Amino acid sequence: MSVISISHITKSFGDVQVLKDFNEVFQDGEFITLLGPSGCGKTTMLRILAGFERPTSGELSIDGVVVNSDTVFIPPEKREIGMVFQSYAVWPHMTVFDNVAYPLKIKKVPKDVIKKKVMDILEVVHLSQYADRLPSQLSGGQQQRVALGRALVAEPKLLLLDEPLSNLDAKLRENMRYEIKDIQKKLGITVVYVTHDQIEAMTMSDRVFVINRGVVQQVGSPEDIYKRPANQFVADFVGKLNFLKGKVENGRIQLKGLSQSLPYTGPLTGDVMVCIRPENIHITPKEISVLSGTLSHIYYLGNENDCRVQLGDDIFIRMSTYPDLHDLKLGQELFMELSDFLVYPDDGEAHTKILT
Numbered sequence: 001m002s003v004i005s006i007s008h009i010t011k012s013f014g015d016v017q018v019l020k021d022f023n024e025v026f027q028d029g030e031f032i033t034l035l036g037p038s039g040c041g042k043t044t045m046l047r048i049l050a051g052f053e054r055p056t057s058g059e060l061s062i063d064g065v066v067v068n069s070d071t072v073f074i075p076p077e078k079r080e081i082g083m084v085f086q087s088y089a090v091w092p093h094m095t096v097f098d099n100v101a102y103p104l105k106i107k108k109v110p111k112d113v114i115k116k117k118v119m120d121i122l123e124v125v126h127l128s129q130y131a132d133r134l135p136s137q138l139s140g141g142q143q144q145r146v147a148l149g150r151a152l153v154a155e156p157k158l159l160l161l162d163e164p165l166s167n168l169d170a171k172l173r174e175n176m177r178y179e180i181k182d183i184q185k186k187l188g189i190t191v192v193y194v195t196h197d198q199i200e201a202m203t204m205s206d207r208v209f210v211i212n213r214g215v216v217q218q219v220g221s222p223e224d225i226y227k228r229p230a231n232q233f234v235a236d237f238v239g240k241l242n243f244l245k246g247k248v249e250n251g252r253i254q255l256k257g258l259s260q261s262l263p264y265t266g267p268l269t270g271d272v273m274v275c276i277r278p279e280n281i282h283i284t285p286k287e288i289s290v291l292s293g294t295l296s297h298i299y300y301l302g303n304e305n306d307c308r309v310q311l312g313d314d315i316f317i318r319m320s321t322y323p324d325l326h327d328l329k330l331g332q333e334l335f336m337e338l339s340d341f342l343v344y345p346d347d348g349e350a351h352t353k354i355l356t
Helices: 042-050 096-106 111-124 140-152 170-187 198-204 222-227 232-237
Strands: 004-013 016-026 031-035 057-062 065-068 081-084 158-162 190-195 207-212 215-220 242-249 252-255 261-263 270-276 281-283 291-300 305-312 315-321 333-338 342-345
Touching: 004 042, 016 042, 016 057, 016 215, 031 042, 031 198, 042 081, 042 158, 042 190, 042 207, 081 140, 096 111, 096 140, 111 140, 111 170, 140 170, 170 198, 190 198, 198 222, 207 222, 207 232, 215 222, 215 232, 232 270, 232 342, 242 261, 242 315, 252 270, 281 315, 291 315
Parallel strands: 031 190, 031 207, 081 158, 158 190
Antiparallel strands: 004 016, 004 057, 057 065, 207 215, 242 252, 242 270, 252 261, 270 342, 281 333, 291 305, 291 333, 305 315
């Protein structure tokens, strides 16, 4: 079992509080992702889990054993945790085998046991044929798998991953996302993964924790986070989004700065913010449209067109279309319907309002 209990953890550096009342349980075998912008506190939480930082207050336990509290601190080397960093941190003078074997050697594990465990884990990370190579003879993705193998070989209770793919090119990142997830499923290990990349979070996670300014904004499955964001910050951070200000009047939202409105039967009244994902905007005949505008830009992306439509003076929305379905021309008038949109109270502040 690798259940992680986090009870009211806070962390301050001087007068700056970077984590505010983090309170959660990570279940055995879960793939947890801490997602948020730079400086939001996600790496600080990971370092507290690892034992590299002490929390200012609160309690942390792994499998029922308290490792951090006001009176207890268990150092990193005694927590049975594996960690993979953004930089691969593999030793350039050691072979792949020796890099992966290092945690077992320092524990004085017998040589025959080391050989079996290392070769088993190299098989898991698809590096068996490279056991005798030096890191300089490997690609970036292979070096990252060496670091992953080294973190796994001692059979840790918990695997921590701190933006491990950010130094890889786009194609390698995509491949490694699936490889890490497959390894996690195969070993049944609990993983806490830190990233600012929403695609990594969506494709790999059982649950996502969206964090900003040290506060957890929402916890949920990738589908929950994307389809049912708790607030405007989450909606904006996860996926592409259009924001339109409006006011609820007589069962409709009158869009500010436009002579257009949207049907609305929700509970909100007064000033609101309408949030529309580009893929939920569809070109339609005029008689059933809810929005109209002029096509101002088309960006061809191969599998889709990324379009900008001008609704009014300085008011644009972004929409996605399939090149084969529509022969679009700049300057043409478009009529659009919406398959879905989100509505939040408009507090008069920036559209990335967060919980504080």
